[in-house]
Amino acid sequence: MSNNPAITTILILFANPASTPRLRLDEEARKIDEVFRRSNNRERFILEIKYAVRARDLFQAILDYQPQIVHVSGHCAGEDGILLEDDWGQPTVLNTDALIEAFSTNGVECVVLNACFSQAQANAISQCVNYAIGINREIGDKVAIDFATGFYEVFADLQDVESAFELACSRLINDGEHLTPVLKKRMLQ
Template sequence: MANPSNLNDIIQRMLNGNQSDEDVEALRQWLNSGGIQNLQVGKYNVNIGQGQDIHIGDRTYQGLNAEAIREVARAVIQGSNATDIREIVRSILKEESQNLAQRENPQSSSRKTILVLASSPTNKARLRLDKEVREIDEGLRRSQHREKFTLQQRWALRPDDLRHALLDFNPEIIHFCGHGSGDDGLVLENDAGLAQLVPTEALANLFKRFATRGLECVVLNACYSEIQANAIAQHIDYIVGMSSQIGDDAAIKFAVGFYDELGAGWSYEDAYSGGCDAIALQGIPEEHTPVFKNLKKKST
């Protein structure tokens, strides 16, 4: 039978994720003996002072550790093994840490992540993507609602980089800047930095899955990308594509105008209009090249 001294060692190993089946069995026997203060044991009922600190011998467990111990106790009584316990502890500590971070900084949970994906293969015409991204960043930094957005960037984008970036950042907004190739797809890069086409259907299927994870808007700031926009618009609420070729200056002005509007607190549709206005105000005759797709309007 475990005593408070070696029980603390067992619990510490569990919290660190390196317990054995023998540790689990020792804890199970101790729990069944009614060893913890305020412990109630039934076939599926274990309650170790819910919401309270846990005292074992001369040690006190608080906060996340106490919550993890409560969940471990429930699982042990119900017959879980060491592998199950390890996953339970990992899951509880991760989830509770995220909840704690949100409670400490409630504004962080309301931030929208803008993920900029840039691709300019060496065997294609050079684009001034650095200028485009820099001006987006500067515009957001000086905007009225700058605290509502986080800008993330991925450069020299390869197909696997695209997947990884979506998984890493789970963005609400995606901004692709680079080359488009109409029916052939969007132009990313291969390992050698040369052009690699991503088919429209593959792109749409990828974004479809992330629509259920919070992806709201996709901007394809690339020539002839309306074809991809039409496909993606079947799944994403708001999307911008280009109906024809678009010059560097127009593409940059559109991007700046779009994010200036978002940073000022306006809607995605307003942002689209602001981007088109930014092109027109410069006297660039390409303000009708960007096209806006709204899945919500289409479905009503």
């Protein structure tokens, strides 16, 4: 029996295609990275960050890193899927079926979709992962960054996904956004 605690790999994927509103993804990445560097439990986490993500990058990164948590920040195409980049940096939609395929067989336990109107994808993804977090309306950079930072601050303290979600939402009360993030849990059959 090993005394080594389990290592959790977190894959952060950012996409902000040309011709879409600019997002402060660099600030979100900096703050998330800072959370784990300051954590007393930093040796229990591997953080991988990728920018300008294309669909094939998402699939390849999941295969390469075999993360337990995948965090996707950028823009969403509502019910159609999430926006990633094509080879020329322009927006392209990764549809919900492709998202389900990406997360269904690779050991991913939690997906955080930190993008406006990503609740539909979270609902669908929750069929194949234990937890899926989406956003139910349009949000600004400040709220997205505050939510992500709050979530990982609690998670890095070795709390579970549900506790991290609840406490991250509580950080948004003053902004009136505490009901904007939505947690979906897989229904066990």
